[in-house]
Every structure is written in C-alpha cells, then in structure tokens.
Amino acid sequence: xxxxxxxxxxLRFGKDTIIYCDKTLNPYIEVSSxxxxxxxxxxxxxxxxxFSFFFSLSGVDYPxxxxxxxxxxxFSMKLKTLCVLKASVNRNxxxxxxxxSVWKTAGWFEREIHDLLGVNFIRHSxxxxxxxxxxxxxYPLRKDYKEPLLYHDMETSRDKPS
Amino acid sequence: xxxxxxxxLKPQATPFMEEMILNMGPQHPSTHGVLxxxxxxxxxxxxxxxxxVGYLHRGIEKLAEQTxxxxxxxxxxxxxxxxxxxxxxxxxxxxxxxxxxEVPERGEYLRVIACxxxxxxxxxxxxxxxxxxxxxxxxxxxxxxxxECINDIMEALCGARLTYSYMRVGGVSRDISQNIKDAVxxxxxxxxxxxxxxxxxxxxxxxxxxxxxxxxxxxxxxxVNFGLVGPNLRGSGIEMDIRRAxxxxxxxxxxxxxxxxxxxxxxxxxxxxxxxxxxxxxxxxCSIVRQALETLPPGDIRTKIKRNLKIRENECYTCVESAxxxxxxxxxxxxxxxxxRLKIKTGSFTAMSIVEKISQGLMVADLIALIGSxxxxxxxxxx
Amino acid sequence: xxxxxxQLFRFLFQAPVExxxxxxxxxGLFIFLVAGALLFFAANFAGITSFVERRIAARIQSRxxxxxxxxxxxxQWVADGIKLLLKEDLIPDRADRFLFRTAPYFVxxxxxxxxxxxxxxFGIVAADLNIGIxxxxxxxxxxxxxxxxxxxxSNSKWAMFGALRSAAQIISYEIPTALSLIPVILLTGSLSxxxxxxxxxxxxxxxxxxxxxxxxxxxxxxxxxxxxxxxRIPFDLPEAxxxxxxxxxxxxxxFRFLVFxxxxxxxxxxxxxxxxxxxxxxxxxxxxxxxxxxxxxxxxLLSVAVFAGKTSLVVFxxxxxxxxxxxxxxxxxxxxxxxxxxPVCLASIIGTMIWMLVFPWESMxxxxxxxxxxxxxxxxxIFYIMRIRYNYLSGKAAYEKMKGIPLWYxxxxxx
Numbered sequence: 001x002x003x004x005x006x007x008x009x010x011l012r013f014g015k016d017t018i019i020y021c022d023k024t025l026n027p028y029i030e031v032s033s034x035x036x037x038x039x040x041x042x043x044x045x046x047x048x049x050x051f052s053f054f055f056s057l058s059g060v061d062y063p064x065x066x067x068x069x070x071x072x073x074x075f076s077m078k079l080k081t082l083c084v085l086k087a088s089v090n091r092n093x094x095x096x097x098x099x100x101s102v103w104k105t106a107g108w109f110e111r112e113i114h115d116l117l118g119v120n121f122i123r124h125s126x127x128x129x130x131x132x133x134x135x136x137x138x139y140p141l142r143k144d145y146k147e148p149l150l151y152h153d154m155e156t157s158r159d160k161p162s
Numbered sequence: 163x164x165x166x167x168x169x170x171l172k173p174q175a176t177p178f179m180e181e182m183i184l185n186m187g188p189q190h191p192s193t194h195g196v197l198x199x200x201x202x203x204x205x206x207x208x209x210x211x212x213x214x215v216g217y218l219h220r221g222i223e224k225l226a227e228q229t230x231x232x233x234x235x236x237x238x239x240x241x242x243x244x245x246x247x248x249x250x251x252x253x254x255x256x257x258x259x260x261x262x263x264e265v266p267e268r269g270e271y272l273r274v275i276a277c278x279x280x281x282x283x284x285x286x287x288x289x290x291x292x293x294x295x296x297x298x299x300x301x302x303x304x305x306x307x308x309x310e311c312i313n314d315i316m317e318a319l320c321g322a323r324l325t326y327s328y329m330r331v332g333g334v335s336r337d338i339s340q341n342i343k344d345a346v347x348x349x350x351x352x353x354x355x356x357x358x359x360x361x362x363x364x365x366x367x368x369x370x371x372x373x374x375x376x377x378x379x380x381x382x383x384x385x386v387n388f389g390l391v392g393p394n395l396r397g398s399g400i401e402m403d404i405r406r407a408x409x410x411x412x413x414x415x416x417x418x419x420x421x422x423x424x425x426x427x428x429x430x431x432x433x434x435x436x437x438x439x440x441x442x443x444x445x446x447x448c449s450i451v452r453q454a455l456e457t458l459p460p461g462d463i464r465t466k467i468k469r470n471l472k473i474r475e476n477e478c479y480t481c482v483e484s485a486x487x488x489x490x491x492x493x494x495x496x497x498x499x500x501x502x503r504l505k506i507k508t509g510s511f512t513a514m515s516i517v518e519k520i521s522q523g524l525m526v527a528d529l530i531a532l533i534g535s536x537x538x539x540x541x542x543x544x545x
Numbered sequence: 546x547x548x549x550x551x552q553l554f555r556f557l558f559q560a561p562v563e564x565x566x567x568x569x570x571x572x573g574l575f576i577f578l579v580a581g582a583l584l585f586f587a588a589n590f591a592g593i594t595s596f597v598e599r600r601i602a603a604r605i606q607s608r609x610x611x612x613x614x615x616x617x618x619x620x621q622w623v624a625d626g627i628k629l630l631l632k633e634d635l636i637p638d639r640a641d642r643f644l645f646r647t648a649p650y651f652v653x654x655x656x657x658x659x660x661x662x663x664x665x666x667f668g669i670v671a672a673d674l675n676i677g678i679x680x681x682x683x684x685x686x687x688x689x690x691x692x693x694x695x696x697x698x699s700n701s702k703w704a705m706f707g708a709l710r711s712a713a714q715i716i717s718y719e720i721p722t723a724l725s726l727i728p729v730i731l732l733t734g735s736l737s738x739x740x741x742x743x744x745x746x747x748x749x750x751x752x753x754x755x756x757x758x759x760x761x762x763x764x765x766x767x768x769x770x771x772x773x774x775x776x777r778i779p780f781d782l783p784e785a786x787x788x789x790x791x792x793x794x795x796x797x798x799x800f801r802f803l804v805f806x807x808x809x810x811x812x813x814x815x816x817x818x819x820x821x822x823x824x825x826x827x828x829x830x831x832x833x834x835x836x837x838x839x840x841x842x843x844x845x846l847l848s849v850a851v852f853a854g855k856t857s858l859v860v861f862x863x864x865x866x867x868x869x870x871x872x873x874x875x876x877x878x879x880x881x882x883x884x885x886x887x888p889v890c891l892a893s894i895i896g897t898m899i900w901m902l903v904f905p906w907e908s909m910x911x912x913x914x915x916x917x918x919x920x921x922x923x924x925x926x927i928f929y930i931m932r933i934r935y936n937y938l939s940g941k942a943a944y945e946k947m948k949g950i951p952l953w954y955x956x957x958x959x960x
Contacts (some may be wrong), residue, residue, distance in 0.1 A: 025259060025478040053402070054389045055481065058492045058505035071492060073479050073507075080407060082479065105389030108515040116223075131216035131544055140224055141503075184702050192787040205709075206875055295787045297778060297872025303606035359939060369779055369871045526706070527788050527874045 005049055005079065012042055028071070028084035036072075036087045037097040043074065043083065044102055051076040051083050057109035059117040061142045066091045068119055072099075089119060098124040116141040180204055184526075188217050192295045192530045195540025199517075201526070208529055211521035213514050219544040226504035231257050231471045232331050234501070239325035241506060242542040244287050247280035248484030249506075250329035255410060256480040256493040257331045260473045266462040269333035270412045274454045276319065276328055277482075278447040279346070282353070283312040284485035285393075285440045285447075292437055292534035293364050296373050301364040308356060311349045318342050331471065333464025343455060350448050357445060365441060374437060375428030378520050378532040385431065388519070389512040392487020393443060394536055397423040397436030404483035416453045418446045433535035440537070472499045486510055486537055510542040548668075550575040579671050583660045591810035592622035598810070598864050605868045632799035637700055640796065644698035649797075649804035651691030656808045656815065658684045663818045664738045666828050666849030667838050677738040678730070681819065682723055685774065688808065689715040692783065695805075696793035707792025710875055711776070711783035717882045718773040718780075724890035725767040728760050728897040729753050729823045732906070742827030743835055748919075754824040755918035756911075757904070759896035764824045766886050766893075771816040773878070776809060777863055779870045780878060813863060817856035825859075828852035 006020045006029060018039070019030040031039050043051045055073035062069060072085040089096050098121035100107040110121045111130040118139035121127060129136065137148050147156055186199040193199070196217035202210040222241060226234055238253045239246040251273060258265060265273075290305035313323040319342055320328035320335060328335055364370050380390065385398035395402050403420045405413040421442035423435030473495035481490035487509030496502040513536040521529050554562040554571055562568050596611065596619060603610025612618040636645055662677040664670040674680050689712055696708020730736060732753055733744040745752050754764045773780035784792030794805045821827060828848035830838065838844050873881070904911035945951060 024476055052386050055488065056479070056490050056492060056505065056507035058503070058507075060494055060503045071505075073490065073492065075407070077402065077407065082408070084479065103389060104384075104387045104519075105512045105515055108511065131219040133216075140221060182702065184706075190790060293871065297781070297785060297787065298870060300602075300606050300868050303608065307607055355939070359936070362936070363869075364871070367871060369873055372877060373871060373874060525874060525876065527785070527872075530788050 005043075005081075005083065008046060008048060009039065009043065013039065026082060026084050028086050031085050031087050033070075033087045033089050033096050036070075036085070037099050037102065039085065040072070040099045040102045043085075048078075049076060050078040053077065054103040054105055055082070057106055057113065059113040059119060059141070061091070061117060063091065063143045068094050068117055070096060070113070070119065094119040095122060096120070097122055100124055115139075118142065181209060186211075186529075192291075192534065193540070194291065194533065194538055197514075197533075197538070197540050197543075199529070201529070203526065206525045206527075208521050208524050208526060211517060211524075211529055213517050215514060215540075215543045217544065218541045220541075222545045223504055223506060226501050228500065230499045231261075231473070231501065232467075234504075235329065235331075236325065236327045239327055240541065241508065241545055242484070242486065242489075242510075242539055243324060244539055245280050245284040245485040246324065246326050247277050247328060248482055248489055250326060251277055251411075252480055252482045252484070252489050252491050254329040254331050255482065256478060256491040257471070257473070259478045259480055260476050260493055260495050261331070261467075261471060263332045263467060264465055265333055265411075266465060267412070267459045268337075268461045269463045269465075271454050271458050272334045272338055272463060273329060273411060274413065274416070275338070275346070275451055275458075276316070276326070276334070278451045278454070279312050279315060280326075281447045281485045282444050283309050283316075285444050286312075288485070288534075288537040289437060289440050292374075292531070292537075293370070295530045295534040296370060298364055298367075298370065301360060304356075304360065304363070308353060311352070315342060315345050315349060318345065330464055332467045333462070335464075337463050338458075343458075346451065346455060350452060354445065354448055357441065361441065365438065371427045371434060373527075374434035374531055374535065375426075375432055377433045377528050378524060378535065379429050380431045380516065380520060382431070384516065384519065388516040390487070390516060391509045391512060392483065392485070393439045394436055394487060394509070394513055396421065397439045397535075398431035399423050399425075399435075404481055404488050408481065410480070410482060415457070416450050418450050421446065433531050436535040436537075470499050472497065481507070484509060486513070486539065486542065506545055508542040508545065510536075510538045510540075513538055514543050583671055584657060587657050587660055587811045587814070588807065590814050591807045592626065594810040594813055594860065595625070595806070596622045598867070601861070601864050602868045605865070626803065629803045630800050634799040634801060635796075637796045640700045641698035644694045645796075646801070648691045648695030648698065649801045651694060652688050652808045653691075653804050655684055655687030655691060656811050658687075659815050660811075662738055663815065664742065664822060664827065664852070666852055667835075667845050668739070669845070669849060670739060673737055673739050676736045678726060678736045678741070678823075681815070682719070685812075685815065686715070686719065688812075692793050695797065699793075699796035701796050703790045704793050704795045707783045707785075707789045707795070710785075710789075711793060713875070714776075714780065714782055714878060715774055717879055718770045718886075721766050721770040721882060721886035721890050722774055724887065724894065725763040725770065726823055727890075727894050728756075728763050731894070731897055731901065732756060732760075738822055738827075742822055742829060745826045745829055747826065747829040747831035747833060749826075749922065750912070750915040750919040751829070752824060752826040752919070755915050755922055756906075757897060757900040757914070758918070759893040759900060760824070761918065761922075762889055763893045763897075764820075766890055767824070768820060770882070770886060771819065772863065772866070773882070775812045775816050775863075777813075778867045779873050781872060782875055782878060785872055813860045814856060816863065817859035818852070820859045821852065821855035825855050827855075 009029065010018055013035065017032050017035060021028055021030060043049050051074040053075040055075050058071045060069045060071065067088045068091050069086055069088045074083040074085065076083065087096065096119060098106070098110055100110065107125060108130065110124055111126065111128065113119050114121060114127055115129040115131050116139055128134065136151070138145050149156060181202050181204050184201040184203050186201050187193040188196040188198045198214040198217065200212040200214060201208055220240070222237055225237055229237065235250060235253060238249040241249040286305040286309045290302035293301040316326060317323050319338060320326045380394070380398050382398050382400055385395050385400060390398070399422050401420055401422050404410070406420060421439050423430055423439050425432070425435060426438045427434045475495060475497050477492070477494040479490060479492045481488050488507070489509060490507040492505040492507070493501055494503040517532065517536070520532060524532065550572060551562050554560070554565070558565070562571060565571070599621070600610040600618070610618065611621040614620045614624045636642055659681045661671045662674050662680045692711045693708045696704040696711070729741060733741045735741065749755060753760055755761065776783050784794065794802055797805065828851050830844065830848055830851055833844060838848060904914060
C-alpha cells in the first residue's frame with residue numbers, strides 16, 4: 001500500500017482512526033475494528049484504489065497483549081500493489097463486523113477464523129465452524145490451546161511410536 | 163427422522179416438498195479427494211449443493227508454529243499433493259523475504275523449471291480427471307502416461323515423485339545435470355505435439371463440448387467477488403496472473419502469454435473455458451521451461467544459511483501463481499526459530515466457496531463437471 | 546431346430562421320431578440341450594468379451610491389460626468369476642430383501658431368453674419364431690424391470706438414481722430401436738430372423754443397409770439406440786461411475802453383482818447379432834446361393850463363421866466407442882432420442898416405402914443405387930481405418946523416441 005492510497009483513505013476516515021505503519025515488510029494500515037466494513041467498501045470501490053481482489057484473511061493471536069489481530073490482504077490490479085489492513089479485537093470478547101457483504105469469499109475465511117480462533121463476525125450469514133466438527137471444544141490456533149484428550153470417547157493423541 | 167439424523171451435519175439442509183437430500187461424498191469417485199456435498203435435488207436438478215469440508219484438516223498451520231523454519235518444508239508438500247513444488251516455493255519465499263536471504267540466480271532458474279514442470283503435471287491430472295468425470299476414461303490414462311515422464315524427471319531432479327521438498331531456504335536442494343536437462347528437452351519435444359493429439363481426442367469432441375460449454379457459467383463479477391484465482395479466474399476472462407501482477411523470482415525475464423477464457427465454445431466463463439485455459443497454459447509452461455533451460459546461468463544453487471535460522475520480529479505476505487491459482491503465505495515471526503503464525507491461502511479454498519452459488523439449477527452430472535473444472539484438491543481446502 | 550432333433554434321433558436310434566413313443570421326452574430333452582448350449586455360449590461369450598474388452602481398452606490407453614492368468618491372461622475372466630463367486634453375498638440393512646435378491650434373475654432371464662430367437666448360421670437358430678424381432682424386443686425389455694427392482698430395493702439413493710435414469714433411457718430408446726427396424730420389415734415382409742437374412746444377399750450391395758439413404762439412416766439410428774439400450778458409453782448413464790458411484794448395482798456384491806456386467810456383455814452379442822442380421826446380411830456368404838448353402842454342412846459352418854465375424858466386428862466397434870467417447874448428460878440423452886432419432890425414423894419409414902415403389906429391389910436403377918451406396922459405405926470404412934492409422938502413427942514415433950520401447954507389439958508377442 002503506497003502513501004497515496006493511504007492519503008485517500010485518511011482523507012475519508014481521518015488520520016487518527018487509520019494508522020499507517022511501515023515497520024514491517026508489507027506496510028499495513030491499522031483500522032479500528034468497528035470501521036473495518038466501511039473501510040473495505042471504500043477501498044474496494046474507490047475509483048483510484050480499486051482493491052477488488054481479496055487475497056486472504058488471517059487471524060493472529062497475541063495472548064500477552066490480550067488481542068487477536070485480523071489481517072486483510074487485498075490487491076489492486078490498478079495500482080498493482082498489495083494492501084494490508086489490520087484490525088484488532090479483544091481476546092476475551094472477539095467480535096467484529098463481517099465483510100461478507102463486500103467480498104463473498106470473505107465469508108468462508110471468516111468461518112475458518114471463527115473455527116480456529118474463535119472470533120465472532122457480526123452479521124455473517126452462516127457463522128459456524130468450517131473445518132472442525134461442530135461440537136469441538138476450543139479454538140486450536142490460539143496460543144494457549146490445549147487439545148482435549150478425548151473426543152467422543154476417541155483418544156486424540158497416541159503414544160510415541162517406539 | 164431424516165432431519166434428526168442430518169441435524170449434526172454442518173450445513174443445515176431442509177428438504178422442501180418433493181426435494182430429496184443426496185449425500186455426495188466423502189466416499190464418492192469424483193469429489194477429487196475427501197469432500198462432502200449435501201445436495202438438495204428434485205430429480206436430476208440441483209436446488210442447492212452445500213459443500214462440507216474439513217475431512218482432511220491436518221492442522222498444518224498449527225504444526226508450523228511448533229516446527230523450525232527449515233524443517234517445515236516437507237509439511238508444505240502435503241498442502242497440495244498434485245503441485246507440491248508451489249507450496250515449497252511460496253513457503254521458502256516467505257522465509258527468505260523475512261530473513262532477507264538472497265537466492266543465487268541459478269537457484270531461481272531451477273525453481274522456475276521445477277515449478278513449471280509441476281504445473282504441467284498438475285494440469286495433466288486436472289484436465290484428465292475432468293474428462294474422466296465426464297465419462298471418457300482414455301484421456302486420463304494418456305495424461306497419466308505423460309505425467310509419468312515428468313515424475314521420472316522430478317525423481318532424477320529431487321529424489322521424489324510426488325512430495326518433492328525440492329526447495330530449500332536460500333535455493334534448491336540439488337543441481338540439474340546435463341542428463342536431466344536432455345530428458346526435460348526430450349520430454350518437451352515429445353509433449354508439445356501430444357497436446358494437439360489430446361485436443362483431437364477429447365477437447366474438440368462434440369459430446370465433450372456439449373457437456374462443458376454453457377455449463378456452470380461464472381461471470382467476471384462473481385469470479386472477483388468469490389475470490390477465484392488462477393485458471394478459474396482467467397477462465398472468466400480476467401487477465402490476472404501473479405507471475406505478471408506481482409512478479410516474483412525471475413519470472414519477469416521470461417516471455418509468456420497469459421491465456422484467458424474467450425468463450426471458446428460457448429459463453430465466457432463456462433466450464434469449457436476453465437478447462438481450455440489449462441490446456442493453453444500447459445503450452446506456455448513448456449515455452450517457459452525451454453527459455454529457462456536456454457538461459458540457465460552458471461553458479462551456486464543455494465546460499466549458505468545458518469543452521470538454526472532465527473528471524474527477528476516481522477511479517478510478510480508472499481504469493482505465487484500455483485497450478486490452482488494464487489497461493490499465499492502470511493508469515494509472522496517473533497525472533498525465535500519457528501514461525502509465530504503461518505497462514506496458508508490456497509486457490510481451492512475460494513473455489514470451493516463458489517460451488518454453493520453456481521450449482522443452483524445445475525444437474526447432478528453438471529455439478530461433477532463444475533467441480534472437475536474448478537480443479538479442487540481436497541487437502542488444499544482443509545490444510 | 547426340430548429337424549435337427551429329428552435327425553439326431555434317427556442317427557442315434559435308427560428310428561423316425563414321429564413313430565416313437567418317446568417323442569415327447571426326446572423333444573423335452575432336446576430343449577434342455579439347446580437351452581444349455583445357448584446358456585453356455587452366452588455365459589462364455591460374456592466372459593471372454595470381458596477379457597477382450599479389457600485388453601482392447603488397455604491397448605487404447607497404452608497399457609498392457611490383464612496378462613497373468615493363463616496364456617496372455619486369457620483365463621482372467623474365469624478367475625474373476627471364481628473370485629466373485631467366493632465373495633460374500635451382502636444385502637444392505639433395510640433393503641427389500643426379496644426384490645433385492647430377485648432383481649438379477651430378471652436381468653439375467655431378460656437377456657438370455659433373447660438368444661432363443663437369434664440365429665447363428667443358416668438354419669441354426671433355437672426357435673425360428675415368425676415374430677422373432679418382436680420377441681427379442683419384448684424379452685429384452687424385461688431387463689429394465691430387473692434394473693428398477695435392483696435400484697429401488699437397494700435402499701440407496703444412488704442406486705435409485707441409476708434405476709430411474711435407466712427406466713427413462715431404455716423406455717425412450719425402445720421407440721427409435723423399434724421404429725428403425727421397420728424399414729427392414731417392410732423390405733422383407735417378415736419378422737422372422739431367418740427370413741430377414743434370407744431376403745438379403747452375400748455382397749454388400751445386397752444388404753439392407755445400402756438399399757437406400759433411408760435404410761442407412763435407420764441403420765445408424767438403430768446402432769445408436771442399441772448402444773443406449775445396452776447401457777454402453779456414450780449412454781451409460783444408469784451406471785455412470787463418476788456421477789452415481791456405480792448406479793443401480795451400487796449395493797450388489799458377489800455373484801449377484803456379476804449378473805449385471807455379465808448381462809451387459811452378453812447384450813453386446815445381442816446388439817451385434819441384431820445389427821448384422823437386420824442390416825448387414827447376416828450369415829449370407831458371398832457368391833453362395835441359399836440352395837447350395839442348404840446342401841452342404843461345411844457351407845453351413847462357414848455361414849456360422851461369417852455371422853460370428855460380422856457380429857464380432859460390430860462388438861469390436863462398440864468396445865472402441867466405449868473407450869473413446871465421453872458420456873452424454875441425461876437431458877441430452879432424451880433430447881437426442883425425441884428430437885432427432887424418432888422423427889428421422891418416422892421420415893425414413895415413409896421414405897423407404899416410396900423408395901420401394903420407385904426403385905424396386907430387382908430393378909436396374911435400384912441395383913445401381915445399391916452399388917453406389919455400398920461404395921460410399923466402403924469409403925467410410927476406409928476413412929475410419931486411415932484415421933486410426935494416422936492417429937496411431939502420429940504418436941508412435943514420439944513415444945518410442947521418448948520411452949525407448951515399442952508402442953505396439955504383435956499380438957503373439959505381447960508383453
């Protein structure tokens with residue numbers, strides 16, 4: 001994401017809610033979690049930005065900060081550049097606006113994050129586990145996840161092969 | 163009673179009036195791995211097909227958090243067993259970008275050669291399996307025969323036929339010898355005319371065209387909205403290729419075309435377009451391999467890296483154009499010798515999410531053509 | 546067959562059967578003998594065809610195929626049969642056990658009773674029924690009853706799907722199959738299989754197929770719809786293995802399962818024999834009139850060979866189609882039947898009637914047209930062979946250069 005794109009965003013949303021950070025290899029824009037949908041709509045349809053390709057949505061768990069960070073990777077054919085949006089949610093009550101209405105494909109990514117990290121996406125059409133069984137306990141990609149020893153009376157671990 | 167039995171399944175399906183619930187998979191011949199579709203049909207016509215994934219979830223992303231950077235490479239083979247080279251490539255690229263490791267030029271060229279050969283192998287399976295799903299079993303076996311040649315080359319090159327683990331952080335594992343070079347050229351000389359023969363056999367077959375053309379049309383809007391990537395996206399007529407859009411490695415040095423769907427036999431974005439884009443892409447891959455072999459520079463194949471690779475706190479997103487489209491890795495490091503978080507984005511995952519929308523109103527046989535033409539590989543969805 | 550029974554009785558017991566008091570017992574015995582012979586032939590043909598088909602498929606797919614059991618794997622089908630006999634006969638829980646067990650009998654009897662009216666050579670037919678063709682249509686329709694029973698009683702949705710597809714397919718293709726034979730019946734004036742062959746001649750221009758463009762069209766339609774009735778690709782929708790797992794026989798195992806493929810392969814002979822007897826001159830030997838044929842037992846044996854040869858060629862062609870073409874969709878299948886095949890058939894019937902009046906069989910014009918038509922047919926066959934040769938040669942050199950082993954072996958030196 002170039003500074004130009006950031007300027008366009010900052011004009012609309014203000015520099016205090018949208019923070020640009022270029023310390024990492026892919027500079028990212030920090031967005032507050034309740035604004036993410038608006039930012040996504042804006043960034044997708046703005047004629048000078050046109051970040052129409054949704055690459056990926058990942059969630060990262062930071063237990064020491066008590067945050068879960070959601071990272072959106074977008075791509076614009078017009079600018080030929082990657083845009084990284086970041087939104088943080090509280091780890092105890094992770095809730096966030098769903099962007100399924102902006103990109104349909106985000107629905108499945110959000111379900112996967114709900115499945116593995118336990119983030120709830122508001123106004124998602126089908127907020128259920130995607131990969132794991134519905135009655136699975138816990139969110140495996142959280143750093144403090146302990147795998148249950150039994151699942152339906154089946155052992156989930158086995159002895160180390162000798 | 164039926165409702166009670168199905169209630170624990172993830173997609174909620176409620177049959178209405180004359181509708182019937184058909185459970186397709188996970189043990190079904192043409193779901194390309196372990197997939198489950200809950201199909202609500204009225205006779206042959208599908209009203210709704212709900213994909214139910216997760217049968218092959220192995221938690222590779224969680225495993226990555228417990229595995230040192232260099233040791234994780236064999237795991238990436240298992241993400242997509244048909245095109246393991248790309249998963250290798252995108253992972254080592256992510257680590258190299260984070261650790262700021264330079265790859266020798268020869269290593270990059272070898273990566274290109276291996277990747278493009280793997281792309282051909284993967285497309286062979288994809289197009290052949292599509293023909294098999296349509297009911298023609300001969301093309302698949304012919305393609306398997308050609309793929310065997312690639313497998314032999316790969317075995318000579320990296321010692322494995324399917325799960326290559328050829329890439330290393332900082333280069334590739336082995337150099338290409340003159341014998342392998344000759345074998346690759348021999349294979350290309352042999353293979354390019356075979357594509358025409360294959361087209362005569364199946365691509366231009368009347369029944370085959372009738373079965374695929376105008377079936378399961380994905381519009382450009384839908385293709386972008388559902389995040390389709392790779393040949394599926396290009397089949398809808400959008401010229402988007404990571405090799406061009408975000409050039410990585412040495413791909414900007416080669417001259418190749420990006421084939422896009424033009425509505426070859428029917429509407430733009432139908433199953434036949436997605437199929438034929440793959441056929442055309444194989445020809446382009448052949449030309450890329452030829453160019454890379456011609457201009458293969460001498461030198462090292464790998465830079466020496468520290469045995470215990472530690473990367474300071476940083477993050478990056480790298481992506482390559484795999485056989486199934488854009489494959490990306492989001493890698494977060496925290497200063498230790500293993501990733502803090504590794505997210506793998508694959509093409510089949512997004513391709514699967516479109517099935518529910520496109521399959522409405524198709525026939526059962528068309529659904530199989532749709533899945534075949536989307537080239538879905540189950541372990542890639544679930545990881 | 547009655548005169549053969551009489552002759553055999555006279556040969557064995559030196560007495561005319563008509564005066565013997567054991568005539569009824571003898572005829573009864575003879576019926577069993579003939580039925581046994583037919584069953585033996587059909588079962589063995591089905592088995593050997595299964596092996597032959599697998600070998601041909603292997604060649605088409607540049608594989609080797611079964612070659613372990615017996616010389617060149619010729620006993621593979623016996624091994625397969627024994628294996629399936631030894632398997633457990635599983636019946637799914639909550640299946641309709643009675644119907645599930647009965648269904649294979651219907652399929653079996655539907656196909657094997659068709660052999661009764663099929664000729665094998667001059668005068669060699671189990672029963673020269675005067676409604677032969679009609680009879681064959683009637684009994685082969687029993688197969689679909691068995692398939693629907695098997696599919697429905699399995700209590701599996703995939704099997705049910707296959708059964709319903711099969712019902713739709715076989716019932717709709719009965720119509721073009723029957724209609725496309727009416728020109729032959731018009732030309733012959735008889736439904737008896739022997740009479741139909743007798744009305745034709747040995748040379749191609751005396752065959753029904755080249756009588757007029759209409760009979761040629763009807764021949765093609767009959768061939769296509771016979772494929773559909775026999776559940777062969779491109780019409781193998783009822784057991785489309787990539788769509789419906791295995792179609793109506795999904796839940797069957799062991800010998801009950803074996804009946805279905807066996808019936809399919811035996812049906813190949815029925816299709817081939819029907820095609821060759823109605824349109825391709827049957828057992829007629831070139832340059833041999835029926836009077837000389839009836840006198841010599843050697844010529845009768847030759848007629849058997851001619852008939853078997855023609856039938857085998859048709860069967861080979863069907864197998865080749867099976868391993869080349871993809872499968873049509875279910876709506877395309879019915880669309881082809883009702884919008885192309887059936888109307889063309891009806892038009893051809895009328896066309897043949899007019900043709901018979903304008904160019905009678907004996908007339909010079911009719912003969913010239915038949916010769917021209919057979920020339921066109923020969924051209925098509927030559928084109929077909931050259932096309933295969935071209936395809937074969939275009940891949941051969943590249944493959945041999947690549948692999949260093951020959952692509953094709955003569956059949957006596959197969960790997």
